[in-house]
Amino acid sequence: MNSSPGTLTIRPITGPDEIALFNRLPYTINHELADDLAERRRRPEWMWVALHDDRLLARVAWWGHGGADTPLLLDILDVDDDGEDLAEVAQALYETAAKQVLSSGAVPPEYGRFVPADWREDPETYRAVRTRMGVLENTGARLTVERLRLEWRAGTELPAPDQRLAFRPAVDTDELVALMTRALDGTLDAHSRSDLAQMSPREAAVKHYEQELATYSSPRDWWRIGTLGEDGEPVGFVIPARNSYHPVIAYLGVVPEHRGHGYVDGLLAEGTRLLAAERVPRIRAATDLGNVPMANAFARAGYVNFERAVNMAWPRR
Template sequence: MHLSITRPSTSDEALALLCGARSELGTYIADRVVTEAHLVTAFAARKRRPEWVWAAVRDDRVVGRAAGYGGADNEQPWIVDLFELGAEPDRVEIMTALLRRAADDLHAGGLEQVELNLHPPADWRENPPPALTGLMTAAEAAGFELLVTRRGFRWTPAAGVPAVRDGRDGLRFEPVSGPGDPALADAYRRTFEGSLDAHTQRSLRTRDAAELAAEELADMVNYAGPSDGWRLAYDGDGALAGLVTGNSGARVVTGYVGVVPEQRGRGYARELLAWMTRWQAEHGADLVFGETDDANVPMGRAFEAVGFVQDSARIDLVSG
């Protein structure tokens, strides 16, 4: 192929390699991560780094790109989420080489599992974008396998601020002291039991639940923090019902909605999500984004009940 895989040495070099990339999938997240505004901010915050960037170069032309994203304090990225397949006749083979090199580099750096996140349109099964087909083929050829498919939802003020029940028919929401709050960590750990989340199920095969809860809550600050809006929720009898996390701002995310096993089946996921969405709306949100596994039908129904609309999907593939 007369191809070389380049890894930049500095953030400026990385920006030069990535700026001008196209997502090719046509969804909000896939398009956003290739914008110059996102890239400049992410590199400045160390959520993207030169060592998490790979570019395929042929005859002094960049013909394919991939990049990872993670927490500012993490040694390795959480995910590889930026891709440009390009227009070369052998673009699938080029992306295969890029993803194989990225996985090799990250595994060599100590990352046990390398994860790819693809963000196609909601109807990707019926109408797959050509780039998605190419990316999936390349990922599988590079040794990645499907972990889970997910649904992406959006809420905007046009849907109306959701009502939140109060009194004995509703939940009582209590703030937490931070991601290390022992009550929060214990509640989060308890929601793992019977979880429908594929990532949680996979992690618990080899990880201690309490250790996993602490680690994930610390990481959650990076995308759903700070924790001033995080809440533990209790029913009318004072029993723990679950927890919810999310951040404030104009464009925000639903971080985590979890109900403890003994309280499931009572509509509490909807109540938790409604409270957080109302809190975010009161703090200036004009777009709230949330996701759940396709298999998590109750959470999908909760999103719809609160006024969220599915507008995208996510396909997660893993190596290792």
């Protein structure tokens, strides 16, 4: 599909042969896009460009689970930041592409973008991020949360285990979902709080399990439930895993009655230790900027904040 004020062309890429064209605009995940196409986490029809003759002015792309029919996330919206105001081009690109990619009448997938940790302090970076956010704000999206992206690096001292806790594999899905449901009580996580405004805690836990945890191909017996001693009651759980890109601490929760005793450190230490034993170069994690207790736990465990992410969403109808 083409749009032509002058020689402006808006269209999807034709296939993997145009990845080099698509990657003319820099972004931290460009190196992943070819594999994403090969594994069908992306499709050419989900990746659009705005071209002026041979110059790439802007691009937009959605991401989904491998083989999925519909995208789950809008994670690329870029413009050529070479001093020229291309906000209108980016707006036309997004709106044109969204009409073709997204189902009519459906709430668009959430937008997520990785940004430097100091993006608000650097004027040029702030302007670039705000340009992209402004395009989506014009269509009704609003900032929902800013997240810390965290990394434990090989060679960092492993966090000490909590001698009060014993661990067993979280092989019983019903037990794990029940613990996830209980851990949602009083959660500080913005995505979970948004879900809880729309559904029951049990439904929110099942959604999280099915849409994220169940999609990991890494061994299920990595997942751990932490208990008070060998035969004690569960205090929480930790989900070390490998997503399509990195080893991750995918999820961690402490049930309400056991909060305030520092068990979060023991759960995180166990998940970190398990992944480090796989001799991985890094372990990734993320938590909301406002979730200060969890951010502090990651810092105590040796994780560093290397980046942030901003997330935007459209109101649910």
